[in-house]
Amino acid sequence: MPKLNSSAELEKLREEILSGRNSNQKIITLCSGTACHATGSRAVAESIELELKNQGLSDQVIVRKTGCHGFCERGPIIVIYPEGICYLQVEPENIPEIISQTIKENKILEHLLYVDPDSEEKITKETEIPFYKNQQRLLFEANIKIDPKSIEDYLALGGYKALARAVLEMTPEQVLEEVKKANLRGRGGGGFPAGTKWEGTRNTPEETRYVIVNADEGDPGAYMDRSLLEGNPHSVLEGLAIGAYTVGAREGYIYVRQEYPLAVENIDVAIKQAEEKGFLGKNILGSDFDFTVKVHQGAGAFVCGESTALMTALEGRTGEPRPKYIRSNIKGLWDKPTVLNNVETWANVPLIINNGADWFSSYGTETSKGTKIFSLVGKINNTGLVEVPMGMSLRDIIFKVGGGIRGGKQFKAVQTGGPSGGCLPEHLLDLEVGFDELTQAGSMMGSGGMIVMDEDTCMVDVARYFLDFLTDESCGKCVPCREGVKQMLETLTDITDGRGQEGHLEQLEDLGELAREVALCALGQTAPNPFLSTLKYFRDEYEAHIKEKRCPALYCRELIDYYIDPEKCQACQACLKKCPADAIIGGKKTIHVIDQEKCTKCNTCFEVCPSRFSAVKKISGEPVPPPIPEEERTIVRGSKEK
Amino acid sequence: MDINKIDQIIDGHNSEASSLIQVLLEIQSENRWLPRQALERISERMDVPLSRIQHIATFYKAFSLVPKGRHEIHICMGTACHVRGAQNILNAVEDHTGIKPGETDLALKFSLETVNCLGCCALGPVIEVDGQIHGKLTPPETAEALKKYE
Amino acid sequence: MSKILMKIDGKEIEAEEGMTVLEAARTVGVNIPSLCHHDKLEPYGACRICTVEAQKNGRSRLVVSCVYPVEKNLEITTRSETIDRARRTILELLLSHAPDSEPLRILAAEYGADKNRFEKEPSFCIHCGLCVRYCAEIKGLHAVGFINRGSKREINFVPELVAAECWSCKECFPLCPTSALQAAYVFTAAQVSEIPVFEGDTD
Ligand SMILES: Cc1cc2nc3c(=O)[nH]c(=O)nc-3n(C[C@H](O)[C@H](O)[C@H](O)COP(=O)(O)O)c2cc1C
Ligand code: SF4
């Protein structure tokens, strides 16, 4: 395929692709991202191929493996076009009937449809499912329509039109004006205005300039950048190329963590395709703009997501942040002006150029424009990736889109911003989600992790968890982080292990101040946030741990005991058989008792005790009741059974 | 590891010092650990001091300076898995294998690592054994799952 | 070189462009404490003990003086309650590793740091990196480097180079503010004589 040399050629190619596509064509799309593979979509794919062959339909039906649809809770997801019938949690066993019934006979298989938990109505179309209906999928929309390895799919949706418009019809200044007017703010961390950053680089006298995609996605509980790169790599490339044109860069890098092999694979394929078509390389689309992109794999270090550390790593060195008081858009990679933006930030750029700044800023709030993708996870019903307009309330995200808390439990907090962020309590549920709103509440937007916690989550433990993560991920260069944050972790561990003392909270605050004010990079500077925000909103939990040696959420292992309620135990022996420490005494028709000396608090008995009995209890802050005398342990047949 | 293979990988990156991490990643994925002689060869061929290579090889999580077991267990310690009980899963795996994160047992059967988010939060808590995901686990199920590996 | 007018602790001073605040302060006799700084080495900014307050256009923030470049009209404060508190805590954290280090004890006395505030974990090295950087930047030998990250970070000699180069040099020894460097060297030297090659790292 020769390179394209003008907008007209691009449009012609698009029309060719579209005219080759019949709108009545049967298409089966199957989500095939990493998370989808984990739920078994590979086996489903094999089954589809096999069954189409068996039923002689291989050349009549197109199978399209798309990226992540977001509704990972119910994956793997199949959508059948042109009707748009959506089947959830599909297993290989379902495939023969899907092919024979739905594909051949146009019959809908009711048992694979989504059932609305409120109305109990069955929903056929993916977009009608409440999880999707309440979203605004500007970026993610394409994910469900395209095969990431097919540039034709991307072109069919109008791909690379924005690049063509930018390089052929607009000056770099005009593109910059549009991005500034859209008020696009960085999606990877602090929400810094992209336009301002670009302008700084554009105005430097240096000839050599770079643009970089930050796809390090280190936040432990977030995977939206991966899903974008895996599912729609061309959108990121297109945004990057537009950025390069605007700031005058001829080389770009995609820094992607090696833990994301599928993303690396798909972006590699996409780069090759884009080069073949003339969207990358020399004289892009017939203009005099040259731009090439290289992929650099990160080797596993959270701190490398930080801008200066990332650039150091790109240079082939240990990813330590540099002490610099000059911004990297002026002096970055190899000391040259460098624009670093997050995956999602870049993916927004083509939308802005195609639809205009006014359209973009019609979504969102006064200071936060557009949409944001969140990784909505934890104790929530609809785990997955959601894209909502800025300004939606936490309550709507968690309850309308997310379907509320699992197992009918009570909401306790939502954590945003990853390890640099904080936990927000129930009374802030009506907070509108935006960069400044979240920061004011003591958390931050971060890259989009949103972890929902319920009554069983211990907030002191959550703070300890994040500090443990950060201690492990600190590069170890500066003292406030290497020593101070580690000391904070030790003190928090003392508290969760029941060794909390008067003065511990003050010490934590003191160390937190040191890290915030004096640490070298933002990893250390924001490390105290998980502690500070939980202390602010859940001080009572800290005090219960320290003063009463009690964990109100019944989570902290050293502060709880397991106990079998003799009134409820039916001597079913489930726990007796499973206890790995042989700590349960009992037998057939003999009420079980836990030997507290032997119990390792592994939680197994609690997990296996049938919920209709719920005999195993966790207690904290009070002594374990004495075991009932041996002679009273026999269950007389029938008397206890219902 | 074969020295020619190492040279081949280095040549594939034009011996550029900035590709050092990419070279190490390739050797790690090829050989599953970084033998001392490989580091020395890279140092010589790419003209990077050995002390700097050692720092890189111990700084990033992807690298190992010791041989790995036949089966690599990755336990997700991401936030979502954590709030769904990953610690109990880790304890169960430690009990079953007798090793702690970062270790390999003497028989070279298992290597154990904790990782931060496998991106399968909907399935939490999850573990990954030799690239295969096991999700929605309880501690007893975890021990069961590991029994299948020889 | 053009001259730059600025203020340190209320006093007008003249500095040269390209200097750091720490250098400028020292040329006029204002002493700012430092641990990881060395005149001959590139700015490093790791210990953070040289933190000062910088005021510019009415805005004030904490910066490390060994890296921060001098600027026109900059106003620097080298002592304040916030600064002293930060320095004290840094010293206390470091003293838990190297309780006998002479430079730390002198500073501890000045800032009222309690060497017993945090539990002792004598690993001696305070990770100032002077030896590592001196060996790399001045000597070009790279015989000593860091390994690992975070709180597991350590200094590490390359055994082959210890045998070949270090014996006749040892210029890094007097730079070390603790006794850790010599210990690591002696340990490696002993290893070299007994086990000439080692396969991989033990950690
Ligand atoms: C410790 C640390 C880790 C970070 N990790 C990431 C990351 O994984 N992805 C990302 O896009 N930004 C990350 N950031 C933010 C980046 O430093 C940088 O601000 C961002 O990539 C800029 O792009 P944006 O303006 O488009 O958000 C991290 C920052 C810190 C301090
Ligand atoms: S704050 Fe932490 S991660 Fe950042 S430079 Fe200091 S030690 Fe390294």
Ligand code: FES
């Ligand atoms: S947090 Fe475990 S898979 Fe995401």
